[in-house]
Amino acid sequence: MVCDSNEQRKFSKIYSRELKMKIFKFGGASIKDAAGVKNVITILQSEGIENTVVVISAMGKITNAFEAVIDAYYYKTDQLSEKLGFIEAFHKTIINDLFDKNDPIYKEIDILLGELSWFLARNTSQRYNYVYDQIICFGELLSTRIVSAYLTKIGIENNWFDVRNYIKTDSNYRDAKVDWALTQDIISKKLDASKLNITQGFIAANDTENTTTLGREGSDYTAGIFAYCLDAESVTIWKDVSGVLNADPRVFEETTLLEQISYEEAIEMAFYGASVIHPKTLQPLERNDIPLLVRSFINPKEMGTRVSKGVRLVPHIPCFIVKKDQILVSISALDFSFMVENNISYIFQKLHEYQLKVNVIQNSAISFSVCIDNKFKNFDAFHDALKKEFKIEVQQGVDLYTVRHFNENAVALIEAKGTSLLTQVNKETIQIVLETN
Numbered sequence: 001m002v003c004d005s006n007e008q009r010k011f012s013k014i015y016s017r018e019l020k021m022k023i024f025k026f027g028g029a030s031i032k033d034a035a036g037v038k039n040v041i042t043i044l045q046s047e048g049i050e051n052t053v054v055v056i057s058a059m060g061k062i063t064n065a066f067e068a069v070i071d072a073y074y075y076k077t078d079q080l081s082e083k084l085g086f087i088e089a090f091h092k093t094i095i096n097d098l099f100d101k102n103d104p105i106y107k108e109i110d111i112l113l114g115e116l117s118w119f120l121a122r123n124t125s126q127r128y129n130y131v132y133d134q135i136i137c138f139g140e141l142l143s144t145r146i147v148s149a150y151l152t153k154i155g156i157e158n159n160w161f162d163v164r165n166y167i168k169t170d171s172n173y174r175d176a177k178v179d180w181a182l183t184q185d186i187i188s189k190k191l192d193a194s195k196l197n198i199t200q201g202f203i204a205a206n207d208t209e210n211t212t213t214l215g216r217e218g219s220d221y222t223a224g225i226f227a228y229c230l231d232a233e234s235v236t237i238w239k240d241v242s243g244v245l246n247a248d249p250r251v252f253e254e255t256t257l258l259e260q261i262s263y264e265e266a267i268e269m270a271f272y273g274a275s276v277i278h279p280k281t282l283q284p285l286e287r288n289d290i291p292l293l294v295r296s297f298i299n300p301k302e303m304g305t306r307v308s309k310g311v312r313l314v315p316h317i318p319c320f321i322v323k324k325d326q327i328l329v330s331i332s333a334l335d336f337s338f339m340v341e342n343n344i345s346y347i348f349q350k351l352h353e354y355q356l357k358v359n360v361i362q363n364s365a366i367s368f369s370v371c372i373d374n375k376f377k378n379f380d381a382f383h384d385a386l387k388k389e390f391k392i393e394v395q396q397g398v399d400l401y402t403v404r405h406f407n408e409n410a411v412a413l414i415e416a417k418g419t420s421l422l423t424q425v426n427k428e429t430i431q432i433v434l435e436t437n
């Protein structure tokens with residue numbers, strides 16, 4: 001029988017879709033202890049383990065523990081061996097709970113910790129960001145070795161690989177940019193799509209094989225990179241919450257699950273500071289129209305949130321995003337002249353130079369206000385650089401609330417939390433800077 005070309009196209013689409021890969025990402029919270037590792041394996045078994053890439057972060061809060069090692073090493077404090085001891089003991093406790101004493105994992109962990117000691121002893125570089133990436137990567141190398149070994153122990157064949165041989169970046173340590181063409185070429189040629197693949201999130205390598213990283217909390221982004229390069233069926237990020245909620249549950253007592261949101265909505269939420277999805281993750285998915293599912297590793301039977309193209313927000317309710325500990329700065333010229341293009345562009349240049357992230361901007365004829373994040377602790381230097389030419393008023397420790405799809409009740413809820421210092425409204429979004437104490 002000869003199929004017409006439409007039929008053929010339909011068939012090949014269905015067929016190729018069946019062969020498409022799934023990408024799963026498990027963050028630190030999901031594997032913070034031995035019970036967490038077992039739970040991840042149960043989820044993999046019930047979801048199906050073929051044609052899958054599993055991207056895994058460092059266990060629990062171990063990346064923070066590695067940052068303490070980096071500081072002790074770089075600034076030569078006497079706490080280095082204590083900080084290293086904590087990391088070793090943390091992982092050994094987990095493997096003691098998961099494996100028999102003669103399991104090869106003990107040797108693998110010792111080899112990795114030996115490589116780390118070797119680096120600490122031999123490194124001569126003074127470049128902080130380079131040193132940071134060469135050390136921080138051991139969190140993900142350790143966690144993925146443990147998960148892979150546990151799968152092997154219980155008889156599930158899997159393919160552990162070093163993601164640094166797949167994702168290639170420039171040499172901008174701690175915030176490296178992906179070389180998409182090279183990465184796609186390597187992934188499409190090397191990755192065995194038929195297997196259960198286990199690899200690291202967050203880390204990558206440059207063209208001289210040095211480790212680079214994609215920015216803190218970058219494992220979601222790694223999942224997005226694999227999904228894009230493999231034109232995957234979907235990406236599932238497994239979290240300790242039921243999905244994307246309409247507010248951060250650590251700040252708001254009552255929250256509602258968003259069952260369905262568009263990429264655009266998710267990008268807006270991430271832009272305004274919602275920390276549940278890493279902002280860079282969505283772009284590669286949106287480009288290839290790959291759905292992102294955010295599901296609970298605590299209740300894996302629940303559907304969670306589906307992020308996809310052009311869909312309505314369901315349910316259509318106000319969504320709250322909070323950024324704590326911001327600085328509100330109001331800047332005006334000393335001679336009361338207008339704040340126009342030339343001085344505003346000069347101020348922006350300085351904000352960029354001192355790595356101050358601007359979250360709200362408002363200007364009037366003679367003053368210009370910005371609400372900023374002082375993540376890199378450069379605010380005092382910025383203030384010193386500007387105070388000779390401008391009058392600057394500063395209010396530290398304020399909170400920035402953003403409400404998407406706001407209504408009267410939502411605004412009243414926020415305003416009841418403190419004194420409103422600045423409000424900015426546009427069609428879908430209101431931003432309120434609050435003093436709360």
Ligand SMILES: Nc1ncnc2c1ncn2[C@@H]1O[C@H](COP(=O)(O)OP(=O)(O)O)[C@@H](O)[C@H]1O
Pocket residue numbers: 026027028029030217238239240241243244245246247248249250274275276
């Ligand atoms: N809008 C939101 N919806 C769901 N969770 C949110 C939201 N805003 C903030 N969170 C917080 O994000 C946390 C999950 O993100 P994160 O800790 O980075 O996970 P992981 O370690 O798995 O990457 C949740 O525990 C929750 O407290």
Ligand SMILES: N[C@@H](CC(=O)OP(=O)(O)O)C(=O)O
Pocket residue numbers: 026027028029057058063064139201202215216217218219220
């Ligand atoms: N371990 C890295 C990368 C990451 O994304 O972790 P998590 O998925 O636990 O947020 C970090 O903590 O920054």
